Amino acid sequence: xxxxxxxxxxxxxxxxxxxxxxxxxxxxxxxxxxxxxxxxxxxxxxxxxxxxxxxxxxxxxxxxxxxxxxxxxxxxxxxxxxxxxxxxxxxxxxxxxxxxxxxxxxxxxxxxxxxxxxxxxxxxxxxxxxxxxxxxxxxxxxxxxxxxxxxxxxxxxxxxxxxxxxxxxxxxxxxxxxxxxxxxxxxxxxxxxxxxxxxxxxxxxxxxxxxxxxxxxxxxxxxxxxxxxxxxxxxxxxxxxxxxxxxxxxxxxxxxxxxxxxxxxxxxxxxxxxxxxxxxxxxxxxxxxxxxxxxxxxxxxxxxx
Amino acid sequence: xxxxxxxxxxxxxxxxxxxxxxxxxxxxxxxxxxxxxxxxxxxxxxxxxxxxxxxxxxxxxxxxxxxxxxxxxxxxxxxxxxxxxxxxxxxxxxxxxxxxxxxxxxxxxxxxxxxxxxxxxxxxxxxxxxxxxxxxxxxxxxxxxxxxxxxxxxxxxxxxxxxxxxxxxxxxxxxxxxxxxxxxxxxxxxxxxxxxxxxxxxxxxxxxxxxxxxxxxxxxxxxxxxxxxxxxxxxxxxxxxxxxxxxxxxxxxxxxxxxxxxxxxxxxxxxxxxxxxxxxxxxxxxxxxxxxxxxxxxxxxxxxx
Numbered sequence: 054x055x056x057x058x059x060x061x062x063x064x065x066x067x068x069x070x071x072x073x074x075x076x077x078x079x080x081x082x083x084x085x086x087x088x089x090x091x092x093x094x095x096x097x098x099x100x101x102x103x104x105x106x107x108x109x110x111x112x113x114x115x116x117x118x119x120x121x122x123x124x125x126x127x128x129x130x131x132x133x134x135x136x137x138x139x140x141x142x143x144x145x146x147x148x149x150x151x152x153x154x155x156x157x158x159x160x161x162x163x164x165x166x167x168x169x170x171x172x173x174x175x176x177x178x179x180x181x182x183x184x185x186x187x188x189x190x191x192x193x194x195x196x197x198x199x200x201x202x203x204x205x206x207x208x209x210x211x212x213x214x215x216x217x218x219x220x221x222x223x224x225x226x227x228x229x230x231x232x233x234x235x236x237x238x239x240x241x242x243x244x245x246x247x248x249x250x251x252x253x254x255x256x257x258x259x260x261x262x263x264x265x266x267x268x269x270x271x272x273x274x275x276x277x278x279x280x281x282x283x284x285x286x287x288x289x290x291x292x293x294x295x296x297x298x299x300x301x302x303x304x305x306x307x308x309x310x311x312x313x314x315x316x317x318x319x320x321x322x323x324x325x326x327x328x329x330x331x332x333x334x335x336x337x338x339x340x341x342x343x344x345x346x347x348x349x350x351x352x353x354x355x356x357x358x
Numbered sequence: 359x360x361x362x363x364x365x366x367x368x369x370x371x372x373x374x375x376x377x378x379x380x381x382x383x384x385x386x387x388x389x390x391x392x393x394x395x396x397x398x399x400x401x402x403x404x405x406x407x408x409x410x411x412x413x414x415x416x417x418x419x420x421x422x423x424x425x426x427x428x429x430x431x432x433x434x435x436x437x438x439x440x441x442x443x444x445x446x447x448x449x450x451x452x453x454x455x456x457x458x459x460x461x462x463x464x465x466x467x468x469x470x471x472x473x474x475x476x477x478x479x480x481x482x483x484x485x486x487x488x489x490x491x492x493x494x495x496x497x498x499x500x501x502x503x504x505x506x507x508x509x510x511x512x513x514x515x516x517x518x519x520x521x522x523x524x525x526x527x528x529x530x531x532x533x534x535x536x537x538x539x540x541x542x543x544x545x546x547x548x549x550x551x552x553x554x555x556x557x558x559x560x561x562x563x564x565x566x567x568x569x570x571x572x573x574x575x576x577x578x579x580x581x582x583x584x585x586x587x588x589x590x591x592x593x594x595x596x597x598x599x600x601x602x603x604x605x606x607x608x609x610x611x612x613x614x615x616x617x618x619x620x621x622x623x624x625x626x627x628x629x630x631x632x633x634x635x636x637x638x639x640x641x642x643x644x645x646x647x648x649x650x651x652x653x654x655x656x657x658x659x660x661x662x663x
Contacts, residue, residue, distance in 0.1 A: 208526075210590060292597075
């Protein structure tokens, strides 16, 4: 009898999330807890909470670079030390099922293919637009097992230094962190904006959602900041379209919510820059699974084996 | 009995090249003629010259964007009007064998996999470094059927306008055309360089090979032009390494010959910019098939069906 479920684990950021997922990509149960210092034990405990003999295997999505040959995490900026943890052996020894490990944005792309905006498509690119920018590629109906670190593509060779060491990374211009940092510097310099009222004068409490809200309320500085970030996103999208000739670009993450200003501006810039024949064939659409795409995709890797 | 040969056709530039190629990727016979205005008939005639009942099929490599769903050329900057030619039907009607069509740089990547520098590798990227810059991706031992137009990745969002309409394309900074154009403007402005002596005072006779020769002879302006172009190539290579996490980057085309200055500088810049864990795992190597890679790859597509 075919086992019905997979357990998916999302090691994406501040929370550790774990879900029981069906073959069809439906989340049956979901639990989460704050990320601890003892990651492997947290993963084993949460897995144990959802495990049964109907579980075929475990899929992990990790915010970081994956060594696919050795099924290890090479580095994760948010989870220092994770490169020393052997999740595959640890989970396999305890539960005796296959374990898969993938980058979280790649897993999200696969999730969108199974049960989201990419259903029925063969070739698309996912952009995850949040504090950082990541990506994942679906080619010929399969997840492409590559790094897909599109946020760390330089779009300005002599531009701002990025935390990764490169200059002019897309992430430094088009991420939520970049938008917020531009808004805060504007206010620090004494600029006038509705944003001042949103944070009771404490600029450091602001979020990128506040910037979008102010922009929708007609605040010109907030609009300009979002539009500039959107234009840079368009540079990055055009690059990826010229390289990957996708049928669709699927946008997810908090910033994808800022569709009317940030994304619209990005689409306009993309249309100006990408090869006409490729732009005419691509659709730029929002994800439908949003925050659950990574869990569904990580589970999908188990069934896809 | 398995048919032994494929016919490969290279519609890359000024010449139309045609070859009879074995399953192992050995070129048995090769013919060429200048590209005519009647492309389809030239292709049919050359194919007829090499055709026999031992030929399994025909593979075309075209410098341009390919519509893989409809097996058509969408656009080729060097071969205007090619988008109206239905090679597949034309060749199939005459010879009754399967016909494959691919971008020439993609075909070259596949050729390097079959019989060149990529033999034994599963994941690599080919950069074609000539008058223009192109690319091809091998993933999991297969040619990735995407546009791979890495020369038209913007590495300077507000940079020079490219012929393609985008700004700051890699090709505008790192191609042979870019190098030559920088050298000519330097001379036009009255700059002193060994290059003056190479062309009898007619700057427009110079080639990018002359620039490399002058640089090797110790000419400082030529060295600086090549090094600057190499640095930009490094920006592009780091981008592609961060996106595709290849095992190798294979460099081909005339400029790959300028290894000691242009490529060395590119490697230095790549090492500064790419994710450390990815850079440490990648080897940057010259192609071994050079000009024949596209023919061998186009033939390979026939056997690979």
